[in-house]
Amino acid sequence: MTAATRATATSLGVVAVAGAAAFAYGTFVERRQYTLRTATVPVLPAGAADIRVLHISDLHMAPWQTDKQEWIRGLARLNPHLIVDTGDNLGHRDGIPGVQAAFDVFRGVPGVYVNGSNDYFGPSFKNPLRYFMGPSKHTGTAERLDTERLEAYFDSLGWKNLNNRAATTDVNGTIIDFFGVDDPHRHYDKLERIPGALDELREEDDRGPRLTIGVAHAPYQYVLNSFVTHGAEIIFAGHTHGGQVCVPGYGAIVTNCDIPRKQVKGLSLWRHGFHSAYLNVSAGLGTSIYAPFRFACRPEATLLTLTARA
Numbered sequence: 001m002t003a004a005t006r007a008t009a010t011s012l013g014v015v016a017v018a019g020a021a022a023f024a025y026g027t028f029v030e031r032r033q034y035t036l037r038t039a040t041v042p043v044l045p046a047g048a049a050d051i052r053v054l055h056i057s058d059l060h061m062a063p064w065q066t067d068k069q070e071w072i073r074g075l076a077r078l079n080p081h082l083i084v085d086t087g088d089n090l091g092h093r094d095g096i097p098g099v100q101a102a103f104d105v106f107r108g109v110p111g112v113y114v115n116g117s118n119d120y121f122g123p124s125f126k127n128p129l130r131y132f133m134g135p136s137k138h139t140g141t142a143e144r145l146d147t148e149r150l151e152a153y154f155d156s157l158g159w160k161n162l163n164n165r166a167a168t169t170d171v172n173g174t175i176i177d178f179f180g181v182d183d184p185h186r187h188y189d190k191l192e193r194i195p196g197a198l199d200e201l202r203e204e205d206d207r208g209p210r211l212t213i214g215v216a217h218a219p220y221q222y223v224l225n226s227f228v229t230h231g232a233e234i235i236f237a238g239h240t241h242g243g244q245v246c247v248p249g250y251g252a253i254v255t256n257c258d259i260p261r262k263q264v265k266g267l268s269l270w271r272h273g274f275h276s277a278y279l280n281v282s283a284g285l286g287t288s289i290y291a292p293f294r295f296a297c298r299p300e301a302t303l304l305t306l307t308a309r310a
Contacts (some may be wrong), residue, residue: 026245026293034071034285035298036078039267041278043233044308045209048174054080055302057217057238058284060091060118061098068285072102078303081172083109083159086238087116087183087217090145091123091286100153110171111159114180115188116217116239118288120147125290135185135256162215164190166197168205175207179230180215184223185239185257189216191226198230211306219259219281228272234306235279240264242283246296265297267304280304 044051054075059068083106089099122143151161160167162180169176179198181189198212214232216223218239227235242265243252252264262268265283269276285299 026295030296030298031287031292031294032067033298034068035300036075037266037300037302038305039280039302040305040307041234041267041280042307042309043278044174044211044306046308048308049172050308051082051172051174051306052078052080053082053084053304053306054078055084055086055236055280055282055304056285057086057282057301058088058116058241058286059095059099059102060088060123060284060286060288061095061102062092062289063094063098065098065286066101069098069102072285072301073105075301075303076105080106080109080303082176083111084213084215084236085111085113085154085159086215086236086282087114088118088238088284088286089116089150090119091289093122093143093145096146096150096153099150103153103157107157109158110169111154111157112162112167112178112180112213112215113154113159114162114215114217115147115151115183117183117186118145119150120145120183120186123288123290135258163188164193166194166201168201168210175205175210177201177210177212178215179212179227179232181223183217184220185218189223191223194226194230214277218257219263219279220257221259224259224270224277224279225272228270228275228277232277235270235277236282237279238282238284240281240283241287241294242281242297242300244287244291244294244297248296252297265300 163182166179212231214227214235216237219237240255252261255264265281267280270279283300
């Protein structure tokens with residue numbers, strides 16, 4: 001073996017070892033490093049009391065994930081005024097008891113929710129390399145999940161269903177108009193229903209001033225643009241997993257939708273036309289059971305403190 005051949009073999013060996021180590025870290029360590037991200041957003045009417053919003057997304061819950069369930073229960077110590085759940089709560093046919101174990105502690109706290117595709121269909125194996133070719137496609141063999149049971153549970157908590165709907169509630173003294181859509185990734189969204197739903201809300205309740213919040217699972221640009229057009233001042237979304245696998249110093253490699261990479265997670269400003277809204281995209285707390293790893297992208301929930309505008 002020549003010196004050049006030995007050097008090449010050594011380099012390949014180092015790369016293989018590094019890759020295996022990164023895979024092991026992402027599988028056994030980082031995907032369980034649940035993290036709370038915090039931010040402050042000045043969107044409330046002048047003089048309004050602060051509102052603590054707990055944004056939770058993409059649990060992909062399987063029944064054996066008791067560490068995730070316990071961590072979520074621990075978030076009750078934050079005393080949120082409002083829960084926003086942006087979907088993909090299920091990750092297994094038997095995931096609902098795990099969701100209940102995680103969320104029962106929040107019973108009575110005002111909340112809103114929308115569904116993601118994984119709240120309708122069970123996970124299936126997908127070639128990870130296909131994500132580089134665009135948003136993931138749907139298979140015709142996915143198992144149908146008990147979405148009605150999941151929604152009935154959220155309703156029992158007192159949370160409002162925003163799947164192609166609107167709702168109004170008073171949160172810590174501020175009137176909030178919510179509107180949302182069913183999962184855009186599955187093309188279940190009905191954006192054309194939003195104007196009428198909002199008009200009906202405001203005809204029945206003309207109290208003011210108020211805040212308008214838009215909620216969707218997948219932050220496709222056409223959805224975000226429509227939300228801004230319809231007056232959303234802050235938008236909540238999930239779906240992206242923050243890229244799930246990121247490169248330190250570069251960020252997400254893919255987004256699984258058409259949102260720009262720089263807005264794949266966290267708080268940013270979404271502009272459309274002459275208007276804009278704050279956008280919070282959660283990197284989520286879970287992964288598919290067929291792709292159980294994260295790298296440079298810890299699982300997260302977000303506590304947003306909404307404050308009065310200057």
